[in-house]
Amino acid sequence: MAYATGTTLASRSIFPICSRTFLSPLRVASLLVSPEKSSSTFFRRVQFHHLFSASTTPLLSSVKCSIQSTVSRPNVVDILEERGLLESITSESLRSACSDPSVAPLKVYCGFDPTAESLHLGNLLGIIVLSWFQRCGHQVVGLIGGATGRVGDPSGKSLERPELDADTLEKNIAGIKKIIIKILGSGGSSYVIFNNYDWWKDMTMLDFLKKVGRFARVGPMLAKESVKKRLESEQGISYTELSYQLLQGYDFVHLFDKEGINVQIGGSDQWGNITAGTDLIRKILQTEEAAYGLTFPLLLKNDGTKFGKSEDGAIWLSPSMLSPYKFYQYFFSVPDVDVIRFLKTLTFLSLDEIKILEDQMSKPGYVPNTAQIKLAAEVTRFVHGEEGLKEAIKATEALRPGAETKLEWNLIERIAEDIPSCSLPIDRVSGFSVVDLSVSAGLFESKSAAKRMLKQGGIYMNNARVDDENKRVEEADIIDGKGLVLSSGKKNKVVVRIS
Structure with a gap:
């Protein structure tokens, strides 16, 4: 059912969706913000402090969305901000467009370069944010970078990525596609997966310079944070990597023009690449329609280090690269100082339910790791499904020292x-x-x-x-x-x- 409602690489259109009953309560946000109309503020970066609310305003436990509906949709931008999943948006108009009943559901995409056969925990936030849009009645798109993966994004990297051969890329694309289908398909709404190699494979260098290069200005390109850091480093930056922001920017142009996709999301380190896209849309297409960008914070621990690395390496989302048991164990081991924040950002539990867990942690009689068990269960279910969660719990219980569960060699x-x-x-x-x-x-x-x-x-x-x-x-x-x-x-x- 999930796969039937989605379309993949060959699709050229996005189906209207009618979401099933929401899987968790969502706060209904009122439209108090007037859209910005000045083009001079269109690319202004709007940043937010990630303060978590314990408000107990009424919640919807069951909401249905329809394109023809005149009822306001839950405001996904407000929800993301409240849960600490909002870093910046290109315009406040995005906030009002999210729940305006006179505006069609947004079409939102997030890109994933096939640098490995599996996505990892750092990519999970992108899928979670897409899922929030999906649950609020919008249409979501996963873009696999079959073309950009051949170049490599310099954002957050101190060295140029190693070049991947064609066979490895195809294998990685297939693995990532499988993960996106499994997770987004479980949301009960339609989704689309594209591969940007489909529109880049026939573009020549002269076409690129004519269609894209003539609209790019070197000064702003060099001023991008990801580029500045590399320019100041001992290794510098290659022309190939410098061009990455134009490749990603043109992806947004193509998707906006051909598929009507009007929002790109990404981690905070993608701000420069995302605004390169909104800027190119404005220059190349000369359109009055709005294209928006939204970024979310990177997944960090309380001490500022990256969350998603273990002693053995990355926390992969593919069960063939990291078992559901090991995935579950990673979240089960999250320290108390981080667990509530991760419940807000990595799960779809209501804030009221999370607040109850937070209050219990400071009371006498609290059973240690109760919040961690909830976090591990929710994230494992989202990534690996109910069967993966059952396997993880069974293995955890079987291997717990002192457990009365009889060990079976097949499980071991x-x-x-x-x-x-x-x-x-x-x-x-x-x-x-x-x-x-x-x-x-x-x-x-x-x-x-x-x-x-x-x-x-x-x-x-x-x-x-x-x-x-x-x-x-x-x-x-x-x-x-x-x-x-x-x-x-x-x-x-x-x-x-x-x-």
């Missing part, structure tokens, strides 16, 4: 890639002491360290605490005759396979 095999493992012959496992085995398996560096942890009650075999320093592995401890799981505390585990 499914998540073994996410846990350190080793292979040992049966005569190096059966009959050996747990202390010796935990050192052989790499769980501890020495017997003395293992013994200290055992005395503290922190060593588990198949989730059962080991209290006896002389405990040896018995045949019954080997699950299905194939292996066992050793744990040190709650987080450090190793799977021992029988080779």
Whole structure:
């Protein structure tokens, strides 16, 4: 059903949508802002402080949207601002257009360059913001950069991206397309996926200079923040990377002209590229119709470091690159200082429900990690669906030290890639002491360290605490005759396979 309501690369039109019942309550915003009409302010950057509201104004639990409806749509810009998902907009007119019943639903796109086979957690905010537009009755578009991915966006990068070959690009495009379809398709509304290589593949250099280059001014291009940083660096910036903003800018021109798409969204580091597009639309198309840009903050931890990296690298959205279990565990481990902010930005829970969780955290009797469990469940469900969430919860419970859940080898095999493992012959496992085995398996560096942890009650075999320093592995401890799981505390585990 989800795929049937969406269209993909070959489509040349966007279907009108009628959203299903909203999946979470949305605040109804009144139209108090008058549209700006002065062209001199069209490209003014409007910035917002991300202050979270605990207001309890009435909420809609069920709203249906229709293009013909005369009822105001929930104002998605207000919702994004309230949840800390709004950094800048090119014009306040976008805010009023979001819920004006006399204005057709907006057509909104976000671009994703195929630099890897999967999107990662940094890309998730773009999909979440698209989903908010979708839930508020607007039409959403995912743009895969089959062309721009061959160049590489210099934004936020200190070095030029490595060049990808055609086969790798196609593989990456297919992987990203699959993720977008799965997530946006679950929203119950129509969506579109385009590949910008479709309109760039036949454009010659002379065509580009004539259609785009003559309207670009070098001064403003060099003044873009992403370009300035690279110009000041030791590596500098290549002409190829400098041209990226014109490629992305022309994408907006093409989509605005051919598909009627009038809003581009992106992270705060995309402001220069987005305004390059709105500027080119104004110059090339000479249109009175409005094109808007909207940016959201980058996903950062409380200490200012990027959220989305683990000790093992990026947090991928594809289950083939990171299991739902490991994805769930990442959010389960978010510190208390960040969890409420991430509930607001990464989930669709109502602010009232989040406020209740926040209040509970400061009260006696609060069960630690309750908010983290809610965050992990909501984000995992959004990305991996209900089945992915069930798998993650089952694995989490099964591998929890002290859990009474009986371990199954099939389950261990499914998540073994996410846990350190080793292979040992049966005569190096059966009959050996747990202390010796935990050192052989790499769980501890020495017997003395293992013994200290055992005395503290922190060593588990198949989730059962080991209290006896002389405990040896018995045949019954080997699950299905194939292996066992050793744990040190709650987080450090190793799977021992029988080779």
